[in-house]
Amino acid sequence: MSAEAGRAAGPDRDILGPIRTETMTLNMGPQHPSTHGVLRVVLDLEGETVTGCRPIIGYLHTGIEKNMEVKTYNKALPMTDRMDYLAPMSNNLGFVLAVEKLLGMEIPRRCQYLRVLLAEITRIQSHLVWLGTHALDLGAMTVFLYAFREREAIIKIFEKISGVRMMTSYFRVGGVAREPYPEFLNDCLAFLDDFPSKMDDYEELLTDNPIFRYRTRGVGAMTADQAIGLGVTGPLLRACGFDYDIRKKEPYLTYGEFDFEVPLGETGDIYDRYLVRMAEMRESRKIALQAIEGMPEGPLMADDPKVVPPPKELLAHDMEALIHHFKIFTEGYHVPAGEVYLAIESPRGELGYYIVSDGSPQPYKVKVRAPSFSNLFSLPEMVLGGLFGDVVAAMGSLDIVLGEIDR
Amino acid sequence: MADEIEESPESGKEEERPEEMDEDVRALRGLLGDGILGVRLHRGQISVEIAPSALARAAEFLCDSRGFRQLSFLAGVDCLELPGPYRFKVTYSLLDMERTKRLRLEVPCGDDLEPRVPTVSGVWPGASPHESEAYDLVGIVFEGNENLERILTPDGFEGHPHRKDFDISAEPVAFSFRGTPEGKPEAAG
Numbered sequence: 180m181s182a183e184a185g186r187a188a189g190p191d192r193d194i195l196g197p198i199r200t201e202t203m204t205l206n207m208g209p210q211h212p213s214t215h216g217v218l219r220v221v222l223d224l225e226g227e228t229v230t231g232c233r234p235i236i237g238y239l240h241t242g243i244e245k246n247m248e249v250k251t252y253n254k255a256l257p258m259t260d261r262m263d264y265l266a267p268m269s270n271n272l273g274f275v276l277a278v279e280k281l282l283g284m285e286i287p288r289r290c291q292y293l294r295v296l297l298a299e300i301t302r303i304q305s306h307l308v309w310l311g312t313h314a315l316d317l318g319a320m321t322v323f324l325y326a327f328r329e330r331e332a333i334i335k336i337f338e339k340i341s342g343v344r345m346m347t348s349y350f351r352v353g354g355v356a357r358e359p360y361p362e363f364l365n366d367c368l369a370f371l372d373d374f375p376s377k378m379d380d381y382e383e384l385l386t387d388n389p390i391f392r393y394r395t396r397g398v399g400a401m402t403a404d405q406a407i408g409l410g411v412t413g414p415l416l417r418a419c420g421f422d423y424d425i426r427k428k429e430p431y432l433t434y435g436e437f438d439f440e441v442p443l444g445e446t447g448d449i450y451d452r453y454l455v456r457m458a459e460m461r462e463s464r465k466i467a468l469q470a471i472e473g474m475p476e477g478p479l480m481a482d483d484p485k486v487v488p489p490p491k492e493l494l495a496h497d498m499e500a501l502i503h504h505f506k507i508f509t510e511g512y513h514v515p516a517g518e519v520y521l522a523i524e525s526p527r528g529e530l531g532y533y534i535v536s537d538g539s540p541q542p543y544k545v546k547v548r549a550p551s552f553s554n555l556f557s558l559p560e561m562v563l564g565g566l567f568g569d570v571v572a573a574m575g576s577l578d579i580v581l582g583e584i585d586r
Numbered sequence: 587m588a589d590e591i592e593e594s595p596e597s598g599k600e601e602e603r604p605e606e607m608d609e610d611v612r613a614l615r616g617l618l619g620d621g622i623l624g625v626r627l628h629r630g631q632i633s634v635e636i637a638p639s640a641l642a643r644a645a646e647f648l649c650d651s652r653g654f655r656q657l658s659f660l661a662g663v664d665c666l667e668l669p670g671p672y673r674f675k676v677t678y679s680l681l682d683m684e685r686t687k688r689l690r691l692e693v694p695c696g697d698d699l700e701p702r703v704p705t706v707s708g709v710w711p712g713a714s715p716h717e718s719e720a721y722d723l724v725g726i727v728f729e730g731n732e733n734l735e736r737i738l739t740p741d742g743f744e745g746h747p748h749r750k751d752f753d754i755s756a757e758p759v760a761f762s763f764r765g766t767p768e769g770k771p772e773a774a775g
Contacts, residue, residue: 410712
């Protein structure tokens, strides 16, 4: 086996003939900067050629799903943004939509628009982190600094709207945590107006950069069929040229009303993934702008006093509001028995919540279908037979967050 | 019993029988017959309960002939506190990306403490890590999966933490003052 693998490595090997090298097993991680978290990859190497690749996970397992089973739905929510900490709003969104589906709840249109706006800004934010760290992995330091500068602007908006920079927990079952602050839409507009020129900068630094292209083109490719079989979703799948975006195909919230494209790649290599994500950021901006423009007037919270806490000022003089408030924050609300699976398009792919309810105020079982989990296990497909140096490039192109893989 | 269809009371307008509504369930019924134990519709989502012995055939059929080429996830569920005749089940969520259609399979897998289900990793290669996760957390053994291993909990971990009777108050700690590797007498306390 080793001889064949050695021959397959490249032109050098053909000239030199079959040289037998010793297979080396290399532990990459768990504390390796390019693993973006705590991931260990066991690599078998024949010289520079990768002949075996086994991702080992679990270092960040904190039992979030189990923990949710003893918490009310409202208390389980803050744990969701600790899974994919780079896209907190997306994680909140998947959870609240699943619970709302179990409850059979209707959400006001203004809230839906607000959620779309925030989810898309989250996507830009998450992709910016990917862009910066991926470029850094490949040796381009400047992009990292630029991307984090723009990310900071979004994080500031998050902080102003939710009080927290990363663990926002802003979306709640039945609506959002509170009214957005008065200048919120202006802040978003200011960022989005400025953003295309920043995007041009990034693309100028990378898209035609010969070193970046050399490291990424034709490297780590997989076909759409492989990707589908492995459960790969999101930008990774779309880079293979397969058109599947849950926002388009199974629209949730008001995504059906917005005009946007789903960027597709052709070859499914690392460079295509880069192009797809870059184009996605521009599309997200388009959606966010439409959401701001079309933001309707009206109530923000669903009209369901059993689930949505009453306005604070009512508590002082309205007995019924006080009782509802007390019930929601002590016992929680009862969710009808049944089970539901709801998937949304997170920045990383299909993020789904499978919730089993037994009718009590605590979820009976929560299973998070984390996009990074399935995506990570496509890594062997990408790197086997390739060069050792490309493993870092392939891993960066996966855009994994170990927090949601290990949960 | 095989024809039993449970309608959830909340589903409101969806009064049609899910089997008549859905061609995939009809096709599956044609293939498996009594292998289908029940069909349920809740909040517009269909779940088909099938016997473990029929799973391999069902998986192959749904993937190859009905276009459910992606397995979104699978999850082991401990039904200890749920009404129902069995203790464990495995839920498979399938996705047909051409028709944009999802279907859920539920496989009840026995009352004993080592439930067994045939693997589907031959049909969907991506299933293997998910099966490892269900094995690790719920203790379901996927027969035929050679890569089945503890994937999230540390090496040497005992028990399956997502079981409802897993004792969460008695997690063994990694460091203890009782005794030392050299066998010296116990430290105070």
